Amino acid sequence: MMDAAWRLCYFRLSKSTQSAKRHAARPPATRIFFRCTKGATAVEFALVAGPFIALVVALFQTILVFFSSAVLDEVTEEASRYILTGQAQTSNMTQAGFANYVCTSSNTAGLVSALFNCNNLMINIQAYSSFSAANASTPTLTFNGNGTVSNTWTYGTGNPGDIVVVQVMYQWPIVLGPLGFRLSNLSNGNRLLVSTAVFKNEPY
Numbered sequence: 001m002m003d004a005a006w007r008l009c010y011f012r013l014s015k016s017t018q019s020a021k022r023h024a025a026r027p028p029a030t031r032i033f034f035r036c037t038k039g040a041t042a043v044e045f046a047l048v049a050g051p052f053i054a055l056v057v058a059l060f061q062t063i064l065v066f067f068s069s070a071v072l073d074e075v076t077e078e079a080s081r082y083i084l085t086g087q088a089q090t091s092n093m094t095q096a097g098f099a100n101y102v103c104t105s106s107n108t109a110g111l112v113s114a115l116f117n118c119n120n121l122m123i124n125i126q127a128y129s130s131f132s133a134a135n136a137s138t139p140t141l142t143f144n145g146n147g148t149v150s151n152t153w154t155y156g157t158g159n160p161g162d163i164v165v166v167q168v169m170y171q172w173p174i175v176l177g178p179l180g181f182r183l184s185n186l187s188n189g190n191r192l193l194v195s196t197a198v199f200k201n202e203p204y
Contacts (some may be wrong), residue, residue, distance in 0.1 A: 009128075019104065054055055061183065065172060065183055065193075068172060068193060071111055072112075075108055075168075076168040076195035076197050078195050079168075082098075086201065088202025090204065100118070102123075104118075120171065122170065125154060125165070125167070126156050127159070127163065127165075128164075128165070129162065132164060133163050138167075138194050139167070139169070141171075159203050160201050160204055163200055164201055165196065169192060169194050172190060195201040
């Protein structure tokens with residue numbers, strides 16, 4: 001009996017000692033936290049996701065702006081031939097009619113309608129007696145209290161042999177990103193797209 005009791009006591013004492021050793025060997029909770037690598041990928045992605053998305057938005061917006069500018073250049077050159085050949089003059093085409101022609105009668109009319117609001121196109125056409133007198137500089141936009149463009153645009157298609165400057169303008173809306181990348185060149189945050197064609201009217 002004494003021998004059995006001694007063994008039982010030794011077993012309990014040994015078990016308690018092993019449990020104490022396990023608790024003593026366990027590292028502190030803070031050390032466990034800093035050594036844990038679970039979720040590291042998610043944390044790293046969260047750190048770079050914001051700048052990456054902003055970069056993608058800026059890249060997409062830059063591509064769209066320059067593509068739209070190229071389309072506007074093409075359609076302006078194509079529509080200007082209607083003035084160069086005298087068709088606009090002989091048909092008594094108005095400024096609004098020319099804007100509608102830009103949107104609907106070009107080879108890229110479908111693309112123009114998809115990219116631009118045709119009601120917001122600004123048409124400025126001036127005629128001169130010589131190339132040296134022609135002014136093809138970009139007009140400065142002025143705005144009223146409602147933020148609407150208040151400029152008065154000229155519509156002078158000229159006579160045979162006159163030098164004509166055709167300017168088609170459009171305010172392209174710009175979304176500002178968190179990286180501070182700015183494409184706007186207007187005080188209202190938009191970008192002014194300007195396409196200019198200079199030519200001499202044919203003797204129609």
